[in-house]
Amino acid sequence: MYIGGPAPIRVLDQHLYTAPLPHVATRQPMHSFFIPDDVRRMIHARQEATYANPGISAGLPSEVHVYHSLVPLGNPNPSISRVYHHPAPVYRANSTVDGNVYALRRIEGFKLSNEAAFSAVEAWRQIRHANIVGLREAFTTKAFNDNSLVIVYDFHPNSTTIADEWLSPEAVNRRRQSVQPIPERIIWSYVIQIANALKAVHTAGLAVRTLDATKVLITGKNRIRINGVGILDVLAFDSNTSVHLFQQDDLLNFGQLLISLCCDFLQPSQHYSAGLDYIGRAYSLDLKQLVGYLLGKPTALKSIDEVLRLAGPRILNELDAIQTYNDALENDLGAEVENGRVARLLMKLGFINERPEFEMDPQWSESGDRYVLKLFRDYVFHQVGPDGKPVLDLSHVLTTLNKLDAGARSREKIMLVSRDSQSCLVVEYRDIYKCIESAYR
Amino acid sequence: MYIGGPAPIRVLDQHLYTAPLPHVATRQPMHSFFIPDDVRRMIHARQEATYANPGISAGLPSEVHVYHSLVPLGNPNPSISRVYHHPAPVYRANSTVDGNVYALRRIEGFKLSNEAAFSAVEAWRQIRHANIVGLREAFTTKAFNDNSLVIVYDFHPNSTTIADEWLSPEAVNRRRQSVQPIPERIIWSYVIQIANALKAVHTAGLAVRTLDATKVLITGKNRIRINGVGILDVLAFDSNTSVHLFQQDDLLNFGQLLISLCCDFLQPSQHYSAGLDYIGRAYSLDLKQLVGYLLGKPTALKSIDEVLRLAGPRILNELDAIQTYNDALENDLGAEVENGRVARLLMKLGFINERPEFEMDPQWSESGDRYVLKLFRDYVFHQVGPDGKPVLDLSHVLTTLNKLDAGARSREKIMLVSRDSQSCLVVEYRDIYKCIESAYR
Numbered sequence: 001m002y003i004g005g006p007a008p009i010r011v012l013d014q015h016l017y018t019a020p021l022p023h024v025a026t027r028q029p030m031h032s033f034f035i036p037d038d039v040r041r042m043i044h045a046r047q048e049a050t051y052a053n054p055g056i057s058a059g060l061p062s063e064v065h066v067y068h069s070l071v072p073l074g075n076p077n078p079s080i081s082r083v084y085h086h087p088a089p090v091y092r093a094n095s096t097v098d099g100n101v102y103a104l105r106r107i108e109g110f111k112l113s114n115e116a117a118f119s120a121v122e123a124w125r126q127i128r129h130a131n132i133v134g135l136r137e138a139f140t141t142k143a144f145n146d147n148s149l150v151i152v153y154d155f156h157p158n159s160t161t162i163a164d165e166w167l168s169p170e171a172v173n174r175r176r177q178s179v180q181p182i183p184e185r186i187i188w189s190y191v192i193q194i195a196n197a198l199k200a201v202h203t204a205g206l207a208v209r210t211l212d213a214t215k216v217l218i219t220g221k222n223r224i225r226i227n228g229v230g231i232l233d234v235l236a237f238d239s240n241t242s243v244h245l246f247q248q249d250d251l252l253n254f255g256q257l258l259i260s261l262c263c264d265f266l267q268p269s270q271h272y273s274a275g276l277d278y279i280g281r282a283y284s285l286d287l288k289q290l291v292g293y294l295l296g297k298p299t300a301l302k303s304i305d306e307v308l309r310l311a312g313p314r315i316l317n318e319l320d321a322i323q324t325y326n327d328a329l330e331n332d333l334g335a336e337v338e339n340g341r342v343a344r345l346l347m348k349l350g351f352i353n354e355r356p357e358f359e360m361d362p363q364w365s366e367s368g369d370r371y372v373l374k375l376f377r378d379y380v381f382h383q384v385g386p387d388g389k390p391v392l393d394l395s396h397v398l399t400t401l402n403k404l405d406a407g408a409r410s411r412e413k414i415m416l417v418s419r420d421s422q423s424c425l426v427v428e429y430r431d432i433y434k435c436i437e438s439a440y441r
Numbered sequence: 442m443y444i445g446g447p448a449p450i451r452v453l454d455q456h457l458y459t460a461p462l463p464h465v466a467t468r469q470p471m472h473s474f475f476i477p478d479d480v481r482r483m484i485h486a487r488q489e490a491t492y493a494n495p496g497i498s499a500g501l502p503s504e505v506h507v508y509h510s511l512v513p514l515g516n517p518n519p520s521i522s523r524v525y526h527h528p529a530p531v532y533r534a535n536s537t538v539d540g541n542v543y544a545l546r547r548i549e550g551f552k553l554s555n556e557a558a559f560s561a562v563e564a565w566r567q568i569r570h571a572n573i574v575g576l577r578e579a580f581t582t583k584a585f586n587d588n589s590l591v592i593v594y595d596f597h598p599n600s601t602t603i604a605d606e607w608l609s610p611e612a613v614n615r616r617r618q619s620v621q622p623i624p625e626r627i628i629w630s631y632v633i634q635i636a637n638a639l640k641a642v643h644t645a646g647l648a649v650r651t652l653d654a655t656k657v658l659i660t661g662k663n664r665i666r667i668n669g670v671g672i673l674d675v676l677a678f679d680s681n682t683s684v685h686l687f688q689q690d691d692l693l694n695f696g697q698l699l700i701s702l703c704c705d706f707l708q709p710s711q712h713y714s715a716g717l718d719y720i721g722r723a724y725s726l727d728l729k730q731l732v733g734y735l736l737g738k739p740t741a742l743k744s745i746d747e748v749l750r751l752a753g754p755r756i757l758n759e760l761d762a763i764q765t766y767n768d769a770l771e772n773d774l775g776a777e778v779e780n781g782r783v784a785r786l787l788m789k790l791g792f793i794n795e796r797p798e799f800e801m802d803p804q805w806s807e808s809g810d811r812y813v814l815k816l817f818r819d820y821v822f823h824q825v826g827p828d829g830k831p832v833l834d835l836s837h838v839l840t841t842l843n844k845l846d847a848g849a850r851s852r853e854k855i856m857l858v859s860r861d862s863q864s865c866l867v868v869e870y871r872d873i874y875k876c877i878e879s880a881y882r
Contacts, residue, residue: 130764323571339780
């Protein structure tokens with residue numbers, strides 16, 4: 001027997017979630033009702049990277065300042081960092097203050113000689129930028145049984161660096177074999193994101209000082225963030241050098257980073273002009289001009305503003321791309337937003353139905369509220385087809401649950417049949433709605 | 442009796458979903474585990490606007506070309522449009538070709554005199570831009586019992602126009618009472634989005650020709666899109682006028698749009714210089730300069746590129762804001778994506794448990810697979826506290842369901858107790874996992 005309501009049950013599609021709107025409907029229609037696999041994988045990989053405990057915390061202190069549950073990220077015993085001139089391992093850790101996860105950069109064997117070295121930290125704390133890894137705080141500690149400086153950053157799970165992504169021997173080999181340089185689109189995207197970050201930093205009267213391929217994180221789809229800001233301001237505290245000189249260094253480093261991405265054949269000893277010629281041939285003249293400007297002699301007029309002027313209309317492409325990605329994300333969210341509601345409703349029903357200890361309760365008698373809910377559960381899940389086989393119709397489940405969820409005033413009727421098929425109840429959705437409400441009162 | 446596993450049950454937080462990462466954790470921590478209310482409301486309003494049928498389709502044809510289920514958007518019988526010089530109602534409609542929802546702009550009483558008038562439509566179809574409402578196709582029809590031109594656009598549900606949002610008498614009055622002009626931040630955001638769209642249009646050798654406050658849609662959080670592109674190219678087909686002149690008109694219209702937003706006191710008859718003075722006082726000199734340039738005399742050199750140069754570093758703020766919004770959306774998606782998994786698992790269990798027709802089935806005997814699932818369901822939902830009251834612990838439900846979902850090889854044991862408390866089973870999660878799998882085989 002197929003226990004249907006008064007209206008004939010139409011066969012619906014196997015989803016009740018909304019379809020994407022045309023302007024984002026470029027994907028395969030079959031897949032567009034669910035969140036795309038790559039986004040789901042990205043989200044899961046991030047959650048895994050945030051919460052996984054690989055059990056490699058041996059030898060680490062259980063607490064450092066307000067942080068606990070340290071897990072090393074990357075090599076736990078690195079050699080001396082080329083950039084920081086100290087061993088500088090990184091840990092993931094949880095804060096006891098706000099419960100969030102942070103990345104702790106530890107500079108081993110650092111002894112603070114001048115309290116003023118921390119003055120830049122406060123300025124960096126103020127900088128919140130989409131292309132900079134936010135600095136939270138810095139402190140010295142003996143928790144590692146040495147003198148260490150610890151600088152706390154926002155944690156971006158499952159991120160990699162530009163160096164790992166593009167400049168590792170494997171990546172370089174792969175490009176050589178396919179004779180494909182890094183696409184110009186990606187280079188310009190990096191140019192604009194780094195320039196955007198530098199503009200914010202230089203405007204605040206600071207300098208990055210460590211702009212290097214190993215210190216630029218790739219934290220998501222084509223999104224990069226400058227990492228390690230503020231460390232050299234503490235490590236190599238120098239109140240005598242004008243920040244303007246450090247800013248000029250940033251521009252030079254920016255140029256070197258770009259030329260190393262575009263021309264992986266270039267040896268550090270070679271003059272960059274060979275690289276520029278190659279960029280002019282393999283990429284566009286605009287890019288050659290920009291890199292040439294960055295690598296040119298520092299002058300009083302050389303500034304990040306001029307770099308942005310040279311990037312010019314390419315910024316618009318970037319703007320366009322990010323807005324389009326935004327549309328896709330809003331659309332994905334629209335598909336998933338109903339799930340939470342359905343899950344909560346199912347859990348509500350689960351708490352009520354079939355509780356053994358209430359079997360003798362009058363509420364469970366054949367006229368009680370809970371009995372209605374039990375029959376409704378049967379109606380939702382235990383439909384049987386004409387061939388006597390169970391009907392596994394997700395759309396029936398979702399339709400009825402959605403109607404119940406929106407049913408506070410719904411007068412739509414359904415017929416619920418008792419298990420022995422001897423009696424039936426005709427109830428409105430608002431009655432069932434009331435039954436659930438009263439169960440939780 | 443509290444039916445616990447061998448390990449003591451820790452009281453967890455009332456969520457197992459992942460917390461936001463620090464760089465997006467600016468919201469109240471309590472709320473950040475769920476999708477924020479404003480995003481949820483936005484999504485629901487869009488879905489409502491896409492699927493609601495207000496039953497006001499009387500008098501409309503049931504089919505127009507490949508479109509059906511027409512619903513008028515706005516006034517179904519508008520007077521002659523100031524921009525198009527024809528009555529121009531808009532309908533929402535479903536396409537029979539791809540099932541998507543589109544917006545149909547109908548130009549009443551239009552007779553095509555020259556097939557070449559449609560030549561621009563193909564060029565517009567190629568333009569896909571985050572700040573332009575995409576044009577899909579155009580055709581003439583007698584389906585409305587007259588000669589109508591219909592132009593099909595992407596549908597952006599629940600959108601409004603700049604005119605409705607900022608220039609309606611109520612909006613102007615509200616601003617006058619609070620003596621607050623439209624914030625400069627919003628004006629610049631509009632400047633950059635419109636300039637970005639114009640750049641794409643002019644580069645493609647086209648002109649918008651209808652840049653007007655009533656023809657710019659606000660389709661989301663601070664996102665605008667130029668609407669109605671291509672209509673005048675068909676309506677007022679003119680192969681003798683150079684597109685360069687129309688592009689100059691776009692720049693003038695852009696300036697007029699901005700001055701009407703900044704200076705709502707300005708009468709159409711007044712010279713714009715009074716408005717410019719006001720902008721210089723109430724806003725920044727940069728904005729005054731930009732609007733002055735747009736309203737200045739057309740010259741061969743006046744172009745959208747120069748406008749973008751004048752907007753300069755403000756583009757970066759826009760880039761930064763959109764990227765930050767992106768981070769928030771990715772985070773929201775992370776919270777909701779788990780709900781779908783939980784909902785599907787609960788539905789799977791719902792299909793299996795308590796099926797009356799299988800009560801005599803050997804699978805349901807006290808050693809069968811389904812019996813284990815029944816006891817597991819009791820374990821998940823029917824916990825009882827020491828005081829004999831039901832325990833409504835969402836985190837217990839989510840923990841156990843998550844363990845089951847990830848339990849294909851999990852050797853973690855739980856003790857399931859029969860309803861009469863006379864016997865108990867110790868099972869591993871992988872056993873329960875196998876029971877569910879085999880039920881669906």
